[in-house]
Amino acid sequence: MDLPSNKLQQAVDQLASLPGVGKRSALRYALHLMRQDEARFADFVSAVSALKTDVHLCRRCHCVSDEELCPICRSPKRQHGVICVVENIQDVLAIENTQQYRGVYHVLGGVISPIDGIGIRDINIASLLSRIQQADPEPVQEVILALPTTMEGDTTAFYINKQLEPLGVKVSAIARGISVGDSLEYADEITLARSIMHRVPFSSQ
Amino acid sequence: MDLPSNKLQQAVDQLASLPGVGKRSALRYALHLMRQDEARFADFVSAVSALKTDVHLCRRCHCVSDEELCPICRSPKRQHGVICVVENIQDVLAIENTQQYRGVYHVLGGVISPIDGIGIRDINIASLLSRIQQADPEPVQEVILALPTTMEGDTTAFYINKQLEPLGVKVSAIARGISVGDSLEYADEITLARSIMHRVPFSSQ
Numbered sequence: 001m002d003l004p005s006n007k008l009q010q011a012v013d014q015l016a017s018l019p020g021v022g023k024r025s026a027l028r029y030a031l032h033l034m035r036q037d038e039a040r041f042a043d044f045v046s047a048v049s050a051l052k053t054d055v056h057l058c059r060r061c062h063c064v065s066d067e068e069l070c071p072i073c074r075s076p077k078r079q080h081g082v083i084c085v086v087e088n089i090q091d092v093l094a095i096e097n098t099q100q101y102r103g104v105y106h107v108l109g110g111v112i113s114p115i116d117g118i119g120i121r122d123i124n125i126a127s128l129l130s131r132i133q134q135a136d137p138e139p140v141q142e143v144i145l146a147l148p149t150t151m152e153g154d155t156t157a158f159y160i161n162k163q164l165e166p167l168g169v170k171v172s173a174i175a176r177g178i179s180v181g182d183s184l185e186y187a188d189e190i191t192l193a194r195s196i197m198h199r200v201p202f203s204s205q
Numbered sequence: 206m207d208l209p210s211n212k213l214q215q216a217v218d219q220l221a222s223l224p225g226v227g228k229r230s231a232l233r234y235a236l237h238l239m240r241q242d243e244a245r246f247a248d249f250v251s252a253v254s255a256l257k258t259d260v261h262l263c264r265r266c267h268c269v270s271d272e273e274l275c276p277i278c279r280s281p282k283r284q285h286g287v288i289c290v291v292e293n294i295q296d297v298l299a300i301e302n303t304q305q306y307r308g309v310y311h312v313l314g315g316v317i318s319p320i321d322g323i324g325i326r327d328i329n330i331a332s333l334l335s336r337i338q339q340a341d342p343e344p345v346q347e348v349i350l351a352l353p354t355t356m357e358g359d360t361t362a363f364y365i366n367k368q369l370e371p372l373g374v375k376v377s378a379i380a381r382g383i384s385v386g387d388s389l390e391y392a393d394e395i396t397l398a399r400s401i402m403h404r405v406p407f408s409s410q
Contacts, residue, residue, distance in 0.1 A: 005269040007259040018234045024280045029223045031294060034256050035268075041257045045250065047212075047219040052237050052246045053287075064210040071209045089236060093208070105327070143402040172314075188377040 003027075008034075008201045009087060021076075040092050046167065062107040063092050072096075072104055078135050084144040085128065085160065087111050087153070091146060103144070106131065111156040118152075125160060132167050142170040149176060206401065208232075213239075255395050264320050265336065267312040268297050277301075277309055284308045285342050289349040290333065290365065292316055292358070296351060308349070316357040317364060323357075330365060347375045354381060 003009040008030060015026035033041060058061065058070035065071070072078055072092075082103030092105050108123040122181055132140045143164055147153040161171050177195030178187050187195075210212040213235060220231035238246060242285055262268065262274035270276070277283055277297075287308030297310050313328040337345045348369055352358040366376050382400030383392045392400075 002262075002301070003269065005260050005271045007255045007271055008269050010252045010262070014249045017249070019237050020230065020233070025225065026297075027295065028225070030256055031269075032224050033253065034260060035284065036257075038257070044219045044222070045254050047215045048235075048253070049250050050212045051216045051235055052241075052243070052299075055210050055216070055239060057207075057227050064208065064213050064236075066210045066212055090232065093232075096207070 034120070041179065057107075060136075061105045061128070062109060063105055064089055072198070081139060081141040083128070083131070083140055083142070085144050086146050095146065103142075107145075110157060111150070111152040113152040120159065121161065123156070125163070129163055130161070132164070132169055136154060140169050142172060145171065145173045147173075252389075262312075267314060267332070268294055268308045268310055282307070284345045286344060287349065288336070288345055288347070289351050290332070291351050292353060300351065305358075313352075313361065316352060316355070316361040318357040325364065328361070330368070333365070334368055334372070337369070337374055345374050347377060350376065350378045352378075 001185075003012065011030045011033075013027045015021060015029050016023050017142070018026075021029075022035060033044065036044065037106065054066065056065055058065040059068050060073045061070060061071065061100065063070045065073075068076075073080075079102050083094065083106050084101065084103055085106045085108060085168060086095070087108055092107060095101050096104075096176055106124065106128045108125065108128075110118050110123045112118060112120060112123065128143075132143070139190055145157045145160060147157045157173065164171050175198060178184060178191060184192060208217065216235045216238075217228060217231045220226060220234045221228050223231075226234075238249060243250065259271065261270055261273070263270040263278055264273050265278045266275060268275045268277065268280075272279075278285075284307050288311050289300065289306065289308055290302070290311045290313060292313055292315065294312055300310075302304050311329065311333045313330065313333075315323050315328045317323060317325060317328065319365060327386060333348075337348070348365075350362045352362045361380065369376050380403060381396060382403065383389060383396060389397060
């Protein structure tokens with residue numbers, strides 16, 4: 001597809017660099033933006049520009065934040081002694097949406113993946129350990145690992161657990177099992193086996 | 206989904222205003238952009254900003270262009286006496302991709318649709334008529350209507366044909382029929398009926 005405008009082509013190429021966006025969608029986005037009036041277009045550009053200048057990562061948990069500490073790390077209502085370790089910011093949002101978790105988070109920003117060149121130092125493990133060692137803002141009683149059940153996620157969880165052992169902090173992992181509403185018939189064997197192995201008292205479910 | 210950063214939320218809202226983009230995809234785009242280095246991020250923002258400042262519509266055919274006239278309207282190799290009338294810029298690109306058409310285009314920028322409040326004056330019909338009346342840059346022999354086969358597209362085609370009648374220019378419409386490779390069995394009746402009605406000599410197909 002050769003566009004009759006180089007400037008449009010450049011914008012389409014840039015929009016097509018967004019994850020999961022093809023050239024055809026990128027062209028739709030570009031033509032849509034061109035059709036906006038000056039004010040709306042300026043709003044779009046300034047909001048996107050602000051991503052690099054005004055959005056920061058929380059100094060403590062590495063989640064997104066407008067200030068040095070994110071609203072969760074600042075909140076006096078959260079249990080700062082319980083840290084849920086997740087791969088990325090979307091995972092924080094997913095857990096927050098349940099409205100069931102009252103602790104805080106630690107966003108690794110990835111999982112250990114030698115094949116992608118992501119090592120221990122490329123993700124936020126050191127800052128997790130120092131958070132626990134410095135007991136800032138309060139001593140940590142529990143670390144909940146909520147990492148993906150992939151080879152990389154398991155490796156990362158295993159490594160973090162090993163690092164936390166000498167610190168005497170309780171380490172747990174989120175429960176895996178059959179999703180609520182799913183039938184046993186179609187569940188994979190590993191999930192079904194885990195949900196039987198980690199069965200819970202009927203009264204506490 | 207309440208983001209812990211208002212600035213990120215604003216960018217996500219803006220990205221989610223792109224056609225077919227939901228909040229979840231918009232968040233992925235925003236986080237992807239945040240992860241880019243300064244230079245790549247600046248390239249993205251400047252390419253998108255240029256959409257409003259540097260990309261213009263061709264004075265003659267209303268297709269996108271960096272200059273006053275688009276490359277197709279400027280080209281001495283094209284037949285300027287044959288004008289293909291299309292709904293939008295994507296249609297120009299689709300026809301150009303066939304590499305079979307040597308005439309020029311006229312982009313209406315929409316079709317007549319009273320339900321969406323799009324009337325005769327909201328699309329580029331007047332400029333099509335004046336192009337033909339002024340014979341600029343040469344007398345027009347044929348207008349090919351390549352509009353969608355919807356109620357709106359048919360209405361628009363019917364109206365344009367009526368306007369062109371007194372100008373003594375040949376008006377044709379692109380052929381509708383069974384797609385190459387499709388079986389008759391699954392074709393809809395209207396398409397199949399048209400493809401029989403408008404059958405072509407075997408030797409010319």
